[in-house]
Amino acid sequence: MTKKRTLTRRVAAILAAFVGFLTVSCICGVLAASLVVPAVAAAGMGVSNSIGFFDSLPAELTVAPPSQSTKVLTSDGQPIAVFFAENRVRVPLDQMSPFVRDAIVSIEDSRFYQHAGVDVQSVVRAVMSNLTKGGQQGASTITQQYVTNVINESRLSQDRPDEVILSGQKNMGDKLREMKLAIALEKQFSKDQILEGYLNIVFFNSDAYGIEAASRYFFSTTAKDLTLPQAALLAGLVNSPSYYNPAVNPEKSIVRRNQVLAEMLLLGKITQEQHDTAVATPIELVLNPQRQGCANAVQAPYFCDYISHLILNNPAYGASLIERQRTLYRGGLTIVTTLDSRLQAAAQVQVDSSAGENPDRWGAALVSIQPGTGKILAMAQNTVFLPEPGRFDTQLNFNVDARDPDGNDLNGAGGFQPGSTMKPFTFAEWLNEGKSGTAVVDASRRVYPLGFPWRSTCGRVLGAYSTAQNNPEFGAADDLQNSEPGFYRPMPINYGLYNSINTATFATAAQLDFCGIQKMVDTVGLHSGLDGAQINMHQLGNLLGAIGVAPLHLANAFATFANDGRYCTPVALLEVRDAAGGQLPVQPTECRDAVKPAVARGVNAVLQDVMKMGSGVWIQPKVHTRFPVAAKTGTSNNNGSTWVVGYTTGLATASFFGDALEGQSRPGQNVTINGTFYPRLDGYMIAGPQWANYMLAVAPLFPTGAFPAPPPPPPPPATPTPSPRR
Numbered sequence: 001m002t003k004k005r006t007l008t009r010r011v012a013a014i015l016a017a018f019v020g021f022l023t024v025s026c027i028c029g030v031l032a033a034s035l036v037v038p039a040v041a042a043a044g045m046g047v048s049n050s051i052g053f054f055d056s057l058p059a060e061l062t063v064a065p066p067s068q069s070t071k072v073l074t075s076d077g078q079p080i081a082v083f084f085a086e087n088r089v090r091v092p093l094d095q096m097s098p099f100v101r102d103a104i105v106s107i108e109d110s111r112f113y114q115h116a117g118v119d120v121q122s123v124v125r126a127v128m129s130n131l132t133k134g135g136q137q138g139a140s141t142i143t144q145q146y147v148t149n150v151i152n153e154s155r156l157s158q159d160r161p162d163e164v165i166l167s168g169q170k171n172m173g174d175k176l177r178e179m180k181l182a183i184a185l186e187k188q189f190s191k192d193q194i195l196e197g198y199l200n201i202v203f204f205n206s207d208a209y210g211i212e213a214a215s216r217y218f219f220s221t222t223a224k225d226l227t228l229p230q231a232a233l234l235a236g237l238v239n240s241p242s243y244y245n246p247a248v249n250p251e252k253s254i255v256r257r258n259q260v261l262a263e264m265l266l267l268g269k270i271t272q273e274q275h276d277t278a279v280a281t282p283i284e285l286v287l288n289p290q291r292q293g294c295a296n297a298v299q300a301p302y303f304c305d306y307i308s309h310l311i312l313n314n315p316a317y318g319a320s321l322i323e324r325q326r327t328l329y330r331g332g333l334t335i336v337t338t339l340d341s342r343l344q345a346a347a348q349v350q351v352d353s354s355a356g357e358n359p360d361r362w363g364a365a366l367v368s369i370q371p372g373t374g375k376i377l378a379m380a381q382n383t384v385f386l387p388e389p390g391r392f393d394t395q396l397n398f399n400v401d402a403r404d405p406d407g408n409d410l411n412g413a414g415g416f417q418p419g420s421t422m423k424p425f426t427f428a429e430w431l432n433e434g435k436s437g438t439a440v441v442d443a444s445r446r447v448y449p450l451g452f453p454w455r456s457t458c459g460r461v462l463g464a465y466s467t468a469q470n471n472p473e474f475g476a477a478d479d480l481q482n483s484e485p486g487f488y489r490p491m492p493i494n495y496g497l498y499n500s501i502n503t504a505t506f507a508t509a510a511q512l513d514f515c516g517i518q519k520m521v522d523t524v525g526l527h528s529g530l531d532g533a534q535i536n537m538h539q540l541g542n543l544l545g546a547i548g549v550a551p552l553h554l555a556n557a558f559a560t561f562a563n564d565g566r567y568c569t570p571v572a573l574l575e576v577r578d579a580a581g582g583q584l585p586v587q588p589t590e591c592r593d594a595v596k597p598a599v600a601r602g603v604n605a606v607l608q609d610v611m612k613m614g615s616g617v618w619i620q621p622k623v624h625t626r627f628p629v630a631a632k633t634g635t636s637n638n639n640g641s642t643w644v645v646g647y648t649t650g651l652a653t654a655s656f657f658g659d660a661l662e663g664q665s666r667p668g669q670n671v672t673i674n675g676t677f678y679p680r681l682d683g684y685m686i687a688g689p690q691w692a693n694y695m696l697a698v699a700p701l702f703p704t705g706a707f708p709a710p711p712p713p714p715p716p717p718a719t720p721t722p723s724p725r726r
Helices: 003-025 030-036 038-043 047-056 098-108 120-133 142-157 172-188 191-201 211-219 228-237 250-266 272-279 301-312 321-330 341-354 419-432 493-498 502-509 514-523 540-544 551-562 597-613 687-701
Strands: 070-073 079-083 203-205 334-337 363-369 376-381 440-442 490-492 566-568 573-577 591-593 630-635 641-647 652-658 669-673 676-680
Touching (some): 079 301, 098 142, 098 191, 098 228, 142 172, 203 211, 203 228, 211 228, 228 250, 228 272, 301 334, 301 573, 341 363, 341 376, 341 687, 363 687, 419 514, 419 630, 419 641, 440 493, 440 502, 490 493, 493 502, 502 540, 551 566, 551 630, 551 641, 597 630, 597 641, 630 687, 641 687
Antiparallel strands (some): 334 573, 363 376, 363 652, 566 591, 630 641, 669 676
């Protein structure tokens, strides 16, 4: 018997067995799978055993949405950043070019619309080719490929990458399972639904999963606008994304593209003229790599980082950190934030210009809050997220706390000493106790000895203030210093505040209940930026801002004054939607009465004078000549932290400049910044213009009307009438 005759009989026997098996089991492809996959033959499984194994396989496949990219947007719809484990943007079939639909069917499964999930003709063709020519030609339909992709995607999304099975790694059981699930899937979904799912899940490139991402990556276009040659190239890529990658192997890619075009012509999907024109078209890539995460944000990378921590720290987005990471990186969320792109752009310009090239790594930060809503409208700093030559880089966010109230990491710098920006809260308590804002206090006093009768009705012990910062005694404040000579004298309390006189603040506190000062600071949301602890106002140094506070919360505290004494928690999220458009919970704006309106109005009146004739008088440009503003300057003892925090009726902004990374230990004295020498930094010098230029540009986008007038001061106590002599 000749070898050819033997081969012929062998093929005939195989085909007879194949047909018999189809008849008995009524399920296409089982024996064919045994023949197509070499591992099956080695297993030696008989037909009856195959039937039993096949019947035992599951016939249901959970088709969950594949991993999709999360996008983060400003409140006005501008992009901030994307997060993804797989760069994928799901689009419906009717939003894909007809060329790509025809191309993928032509090259991958020309009988897609005729078979029931497993194509018998293709299986037979593959069997005969493997037996006569050798090799491992497969016969997977688009439906079968979709099944494999769904299974693998499920394993990846559950952090089980070691269980992913590629086409060349499938054993007999894998192949039979794929076939049965494909047949079942065809009963559950229409052909167009399967094709849509396949085109959205299939791998094109490590930067592109699904046809939309592939269109954007390779051609900077959309799946809807793909041309014929572009669609044919992408369809050909699916077979071997690495081998046919046009950016790496353009010659191989062209050959494959033209093969797809030839199949489309053969099947009547395109005309000869379309074919010839497409074949003659050179590959014209417009690569657009998508970079995920906040380091690659289009704008506001540190606000983006803050948003990511809000999501990852919140159990509303998953019971565990792993689940929340899956939600953020695979859930296809649309996160609409409170950020206003107009304010953000203006803020970034200001912080970038404050220190110029900045070889000495001085930090600049701006953050804005909307009074009455708590919305964070801008958050900027003068650094880059990743190292760049000649740039100040850090991943720490200068504007936020190190941790949230539950102790979860926020990646914040932990706050900076607010200096004299703390003084308005002592003044607010003065007004709260019913005292006149123009009363005279003795600002000549510089020493408050041990045993001085400070008042604390809540039983708290007052700590020490010392310029040496190491006085172990309690109850003493020695040798208070003002920033300028000539102010050691009695003065009206409002004058002492708008000129930022330290001795006036201590003279004010000497007549107050420190428990009231404590309540005032607490009620406007101020706390340690490092650990969230209460700022102990019974520690005398904290009257002058010795504990680091995050700019975000300092701005929001001043926003309480702008909002007639009503405090609102800072919020960064407006809306979070899942991939299906469902709403996920976000932190609501929570507002409460915190400061008496009369007190807030009294503070506003005095802080308007800061810019007109007080410590902010040297700030340029003169914002107060354009619209009403209230503000306070601040400088730490060593001049390493400088501030202006100010507001209109519609916008509150904290501006910081100073030592942001060295624990506030670096003094801002005898320094050259942006070409200018400063014997000592002060709030009005750099933080001031940074604030003023920014507010001049953006404050008119919000209400800038006059602040409500404060009530008239209380009448002086009546002088008792002396009794007549008897």
